[in-house]
Amino acid sequence: MLSTLMSNLKGMVYCCLLDNYWTMVFVSDGCEDLTGYSPEDLLFNHRISYEALTLEDDRTWVRERIESLVQHGERFDLEYRIMHSDGSIRWVQESGGPLFNEEGKLEALEGFIQDVTRRKHSEQVAQEAENRYRSIFENAIEGIYQTTPSGQYLNFNPALARIYGYDSTEDLLQSICDIQKQLYVDTCMREEYIALMKAHGHVYNFEAQVFRKNGDIIWITENAHEVHDADGKLLYYEGTVEDISERKNYEHQIKYQATHDSLTGLPNRTILCDRLQQCMNASDRSGRELAVAFIDLDQFKLINDSMGHHVGDNLLITMAKRLSSCLRESDTVVRLGGDEFVLLLNSSHKIEDIAHCMHRILTAVAEPCLIEGRDFVVSCSIGIGLYPGDGADPNTLLKNADSAMYKAKQLGRNNFQFYTSELNEALTERMEIEYRLRRAIEYEEFLLHYQPKVDLATGKVCGAEALIRWQPPGDSLISPLTFIPVAEETGQIEEIGRWVLKNACCKAVEFQKIMGRPIPVAVNMSPRQFRQENLVSLVESVISGTKIDPQCLELEITESCLAQDPRNFIKTLHDLKALGIKLAIDDFGTGYSSMAYLKDFPVDRLKIDKVFVGNLETEPANVPILKAIIALGHSLGLKVVAEGVETAYQQAFLHGIGCDELQGYFFSKPLPADDFVILMKRGA
Ligand code: C2E
Ligand code: MG
Ligand code: MG
Numbered sequence: 001m002l003s004t005l006m007s008n009l010k011g012m013v014y015c016c017l018l019d020n021y022w023t024m025v026f027v028s029d030g031c032e033d034l035t036g037y038s039p040e041d042l043l044f045n046h047r048i049s050y051e052a053l054t055l056e057d058d059r060t061w062v063r064e065r066i067e068s069l070v071q072h073g074e075r076f077d078l079e080y081r082i083m084h085s086d087g088s089i090r091w092v093q094e095s096g097g098p099l100f101n102e103e104g105k106l107e108a109l110e111g112f113i114q115d116v117t118r119r120k121h122s123e124q125v126a127q128e129a130e131n132r133y134r135s136i137f138e139n140a141i142e143g144i145y146q147t148t149p150s151g152q153y154l155n156f157n158p159a160l161a162r163i164y165g166y167d168s169t170e171d172l173l174q175s176i177c178d179i180q181k182q183l184y185v186d187t188c189m190r191e192e193y194i195a196l197m198k199a200h201g202h203v204y205n206f207e208a209q210v211f212r213k214n215g216d217i218i219w220i221t222e223n224a225h226e227v228h229d230a231d232g233k234l235l236y237y238e239g240t241v242e243d244i245s246e247r248k249n250y251e252h253q254i255k256y257q258a259t260h261d262s263l264t265g266l267p268n269r270t271i272l273c274d275r276l277q278q279c280m281n282a283s284d285r286s287g288r289e290l291a292v293a294f295i296d297l298d299q300f301k302l303i304n305d306s307m308g309h310h311v312g313d314n315l316l317i318t319m320a321k322r323l324s325s326c327l328r329e330s331d332t333v334v335r336l337g338g339d340e341f342v343l344l345l346n347s348s349h350k351i352e353d354i355a356h357c358m359h360r361i362l363t364a365v366a367e368p369c370l371i372e373g374r375d376f377v378v379s380c381s382i383g384i385g386l387y388p389g390d391g392a393d394p395n396t397l398l399k400n401a402d403s404a405m406y407k408a409k410q411l412g413r414n415n416f417q418f419y420t421s422e423l424n425e426a427l428t429e430r431m432e433i434e435y436r437l438r439r440a441i442e443y444e445e446f447l448l449h450y451q452p453k454v455d456l457a458t459g460k461v462c463g464a465e466a467l468i469r470w471q472p473p474g475d476s477l478i479s480p481l482t483f484i485p486v487a488e489e490t491g492q493i494e495e496i497g498r499w500v501l502k503n504a505c506c507k508a509v510e511f512q513k514i515m516g517r518p519i520p521v522a523v524n525m526s527p528r529q530f531r532q533e534n535l536v537s538l539v540e541s542v543i544s545g546t547k548i549d550p551q552c553l554e555l556e557i558t559e560s561c562l563a564q565d566p567r568n569f570i571k572t573l574h575d576l577k578a579l580g581i582k583l584a585i586d587d588f589g590t591g592y593s594s595m596a597y598l599k600d601f602p603v604d605r606l607k608i609d610k611v612f613v614g615n616l617e618t619e620p621a622n623v624p625i626l627k628a629i630i631a632l633g634h635s636l637g638l639k640v641v642a643e644g645v646e647t648a649y650q651q652a653f654l655h656g657i658g659c660d661e662l663q664g665y666f667f668s669k670p671l672p673a674d675d676f677v678i679l680m681k682r683g684a
Contacts, residue, residue, distance in 0.1 A: 011114030021049035036085025055081040070098035091120035143241035151179035165212035185209040219248040264320035276394040290387040294401040300339035379414035449670035463520035466504035505546040522554040550580030559591030610644020
């Protein structure tokens with residue numbers, strides 16, 4: 001039984017001498033499988049010794065080990081390599097012990113040798129793999145870690161320590177014993193991390209800010225997962241850490257640049273709507289009113305154009321600072337572009353608070369601003385919209401604040417206006433007019449009415465004023481009071497003005513032909529038209545084109561033409577006069593009536609505004625004014641015309657105080673050209 005058992009063993013049972021050859025005195029049948037030699041070959045070194053089979057590299061140490069152990073009567077167990085008869089190298093495991101004779105003298109060894117090549121190989125592979133992974137672990141640029149769910153490090157690589165700014169892995173291990181408290185800037189992040197782990201078993205691109213050893217804050221991203229044991233019990237978290245501070249800072253910088261104005265550093269229009277929406281949401285929650293103020297600097301363009309952009313830039317920077325300093329922390333100033341700013345005020349409770357704040361801003365903005373040794377003064381116009389009353393969404397609210405600002409501009413600038421719905425209606429109407437005017441210009445939907453002027457000395461018509469009307473097809477006649485201000489603002493007046501001038505001159509030529517005497521026609525000029533650069537050459541070409549006698553053309557100018565640039569204004573007047581035409585100052589007494597300049601104006605007529613005439617009967621205070629204007633006009637050698645004469649009393653009175661000419665419903669309303677001719681023919 002023993003012999004069968006032995007021959008079936010995978011491996012070789014042996015007994016050998018402790019000589020230089022490990023001379024085998026017994027080997028079991030397993031010898032063949034193990035070495036490729038038959039037992040006969042090996043026994044008594046018949047063909048080869050076991051010593052010779054042992055790989056040369058291992059021979060010495062195997063012998064030394066065995067000898068030293070058996071010397072002390074101990075058993076041995078070792079692994080080494082032998083050379084198989086087929087030339088291949090085999091790993092073997094040998095375990096054996098000493099064999100003593102009756103006298104206790106070491107006589108031989110006996111033991112068992114088996115082939116462990118396959119196990120050795122897999123161990124080697126595993127070792128190599130382990131080495132490889134260890135190298136990755138040790139040399140990775142990313143931090144790699146394992147932590148307990150409660151936040152202690154189990155294992156991590158040098159990169160992790162480096163990322164967190166520790167001198168060594170030991171340094172980190174000793175320093176951090178609570179990841180939640182010591183690592184994350186926002187301690188809630190660890191809770192979030194764990195919640196994600198619980199929900200999904202992993203976290204992907206988990207971005208957080210952490211403290212480095214020296215207290216610096218960096219941005220990291222983590223990818224990690226749970227590791228469980230065979231029973232599914234959570235063992236630890238395992239993951240990687242990457243320092244993404246550079247990317248984050250860059251992103252932050254890019255975002256900042258995209259959302260902030262480079263000149264003033266204020267948030268720009270890109271984030272206005274977002275911010276406003278946030279403020280609206282906050283207002284919904286708190287129930288507090290939110291105010292949006294639209295601010296436009298009044299004289300900025302003038303300064304920027306005339307003094308240069310560096311002055312303009314400096315001015316904007318100063319204004320941005322002043323605006324910010326008028327607000328509270330929680331309020332926002334946005335630069336929309338150019339000289340436009342928007343304020344979001346979410347800390348005011350009452351209208352009065354907002355109004356106070358606006359007063360502060362008006363005052364702050366209007367302070368002189370010292371740039372390059374010179375003082376510049378600007379003011380601003382502010383429009384305010386309140387949430388939710390004036391608009392439930394950012395765009396509407398902004399639009400309404402903008403229209404309120406527009407109204408503030410119209411009311412003379414340097415003031416603030418709250419939005420009202422009437423304002424909105426007026427604005428919509430205005431925009432509608434602007435839109436329809438474009439068509440009107442294209443299709444010439446205009447016509448001229450003529451209102452006679454009567455010479456008080458002769459009682460005859462001494463000329464007419466051409467007054468424009470707009471006749472949209474299928475609609476009623478539109479008064480110039482409705483569309484001229486719009487056209488003036490949009491610049492459409494220039495084209496309309498050319499049309500009026502040309503048509504009025506044609507008619508004047510026609511009237512002269514029909515009546516056989518000159519019938520001068522007066523044409524109204526609005527300020528914008530008057531500032532037009534080519535005005536003089538335009539008038540000149542109309543004169544030559546229509547062949548009107550220049551003496552029969554009179555331009556009516558209001559004092560508001562003067563307001564901007566007196567020197568140029570006076571020069572233009574002279575250039576026009578040089579063409580041989582007449583000039584009149586219209587609506588005299590309602591503007592600035594700048595006496596200082598009046599003497600320099602080469603004008604022929606003063607037209608007293610109808611406000612002084614219309615209520616002459618009920619307003620005796622107008623009497624001295626009228627007398628004064630007439631005296632002034634005469635002393636400057638001008639003819640004086642009174643407008644808006646509606647009653648015989650007014651006519652007689654004005655006659656009495658020396659007025660030269662009259663114009664008004666008392667004689668005739670403005671008439672279509674044909675009716676005007678009929679009127680003249682009737683001999684008036
Ligand atoms: P304006 O130049 O002062 O013209 C006189 C205005 O007074 C005219 O109004 C005329 O119809 C009105 N009027 C005349 N007599 C009386 C009267 O007895 N009582 C009253 N209550 N009003 C009288 P209209 O035609 O509506 O023109 C209004 C303004 O529109 C003009 O005031 C002028 O400033 C402007 N305008 C009219 N036509 C033109 C134009 O072709 N070009 C430009 N730029 N402005 C024009
Ligand atoms: Mg007029
Ligand atoms: Mg007038």
